[in-house]
Amino acid sequence: MVDFSLNDKQKAIQEKYRDFAQRMIIPNARKFDELAEFPWPVVKAAYEEGLMNGPVPEKFGGNGYSILDAAVASEELGAGCIGIGIGIDANTLAITPLLLAGNDEQHNRFFGRLIEEKGVAAYCLTEPNAGSDVQGIQATALPKGDKYILNGHKRFITNAEAASFFTVFAMTDPSKGSRSLSAFIVPAESPGIEIKPRMQKMGQKASVQNEIIFTDVEIPKENLLGKEGHGFIFAMKTFDRTRTGVAALSLGAARSAFETSMNWAKNRIQFGKPISANQAIGFMLAEMAVKIENARNLTWKAAWAYDTGSKEANMLSAMCKLYASDIAMEVTTDAVQVMAGEGYSYDYLVEKAMRDVKLCQIYEGTNQVQRLVISKNILK
Ligand SMILES: Cc1cc2nc3c(=O)[nH]c(=O)nc-3n(C[C@H](O)[C@H](O)[C@H](O)COP(=O)(O)OP(=O)(O)OC[C@H]3O[C@@H](n4cnc5c(N)ncnc54)[C@H](O)[C@@H]3O)c2cc1C
Known part of the structure; x- marks a missing residue:
């Protein structure tokens, strides 16, 4: 049987995050877009209201969300502001390797630290080359x-300047190349870590990125996650879990831009009638609605596939990230077009949504890389 209804827990999650987005995210979205700073007050409020670290098991102080639970939450964060939403959600990316490969002692130590400090963590995979x-x-x-002894240069690292610890991928035996890639937890106070100035960028400005230089940083052996040489597989398995989150954030931004432009079109009078009465505008809105509906269905199916252990989870998570971020780019661009001059102005958040969703086509694997993942799955 196919069932598209959310269970009671998921309905409560949706309501809670939607309410938080209305009260705490939307009123701060323009401010942090202009400041281009990490939104600490909003993240601290999210901690107070129990909205952080969704996938961390309850016994370690998290919410024990399934992938579908987390996708429902992320759609609401994205509908508020993806930049601030990433401030809240990026912990999930950083702690997923710990969740997948860490032992009980590591879970206690690092989830414990995060929750005690009401802090954030950073996922350090990307490098200049x-x-x-x-x-x-x-x-x-x-x-x-x-x-x-860690040496290396990481680039575009979300939350770097704000993080309590880093999840770092590095080779333990360069003669074996990427077969020796391993994952480590590196506390931010470790000597030898240099955080470079914040990246200046187009959108998602409330989310911060920095380059990090690690020079002779000592990592205790008990901070190795899983086994040496398993880092590449942990990095890929992490993306299988988190790509539904990027899809859901994109979907949320698309939904909110669509709703804003539709309400505006119903009230904007030109040539003696609402502009929505023109088929040209009505059809644009119809296509936006269809794309959003499709993106949600695919995202929820991918999340369900992961939660039920389906073999299709890897392919579906790539499909939903690709599709939802591509349609979010189209929908937000069309929302600006429907609202024309108003859409382009800072009076509404649709121009910001359009700038923000561009990044969803780039990070956690570009949409070209998602096509590689999908084609490998369908051709094997
Ligand atoms: C704001 C921001 C936040 C980020 N946050 C993090 C983070 O927290 N942690 C982290 O580790 N990384 C992070 N990243 C890095 C991000 O994941 C990478 O930017 C992304 O994976 C693409 O890498 P690249 O920018 O080096 O592009 P490149 O790999 O140089 O790609 C350039 C172009 O070539 C295409 N391309 C490359 N290879 C192929 C191929 N085989 N076939 C077809 N096309 C190809 C790409 O799709 C792209 O269009 C972040 C990036 C940004 C911009």
């Missing part, structure tokens, strides 16, 4: 006694 090509990573973490 390793973007789409993760196997090109050059950072090394060479074993030395009871430690690893």
Whole structure:
């Protein structure tokens, strides 16, 4: 049987995050877009209201969300502001390797630290010469006694300047190349870490990125996640879980731009009638609505596939990230077009949504890389 209804827990999640977006995110969205700063007051409020660290199991102080629960929450965050939403959601990316590969002691230590500090974490995979090509990573973490010595240069790292700890991918044996990629937790106070100035960028400005230089940073052996050489697989499995989140954020931004432009079109009078009475505008709105509906169905199906252990989860998570971010770019662009001069102005958030969703086509694997994942799945 196919069932598109949310259960009671998911309905409560939807309501809670929608209410938070109305009260705390939308009123702060323009401010943090202009400040281009990490939205600490909103993130602290999200902690107070129990909205952070959704996928962390309840026994470690999180909410124990399934992937579908988390997607329902992320759509509401995206409908508020993707930049602020990423401030709240990026912990999920950083802590997923810990969730997947960490032992109980590591879970207690690092989830405990995050929740006690009401903090954030950062996921450090990308380097200047390793973007789409993760196997090109050059950072090394060479074993030395009871430690690893980390050297490397990470780029575009979300939350870097705000993070309590970093999840870092580095090679433990450069002679084996990416087969020795391993994942580590590196506390932010470790000597030898240099955080470069914040990246200036087009959208999602409330989310911050920095380059990080690691020079002879000592990592205790007990901070290795899982086994040496399993880093590449942990990085890929992380994206299988988190791409539904990017899809849901995109979907939320598309929905809110669509609703704003539709309400505006019903009230804007030109040539003696609402502009929505013109078929040219009505059909644009109809196509936007269809795309949003399709994107939600695909995102929920991908989340369901992951939650039920389906073999299709890898392919569907790539499909929903690709589709939802592509249609979000189209829908937000059309929302600006429907509202014309008003849409382009700072009086509404649709121009911001259009700038914000562009990044969803780029991070956590570009949409070209998603096509590679999908084609590998369908051709095998
Ligand atoms: C704001 C922001 C936040 C980010 N946050 C993080 C983070 O928190 N942690 C982290 O580790 N990384 C992060 N990233 C990095 C992000 O994941 C990478 O930017 C992304 O994976 C693409 O890498 P690249 O920018 O080096 O592009 P490149 O890999 O250089 O790609 C350039 C172009 O070539 C295309 N391309 C490359 N290879 C192929 C191929 N085989 N076939 C077809 N087309 C191809 C790409 O699709 C793209 O269009 C962030 C990036 C940004 C911009």
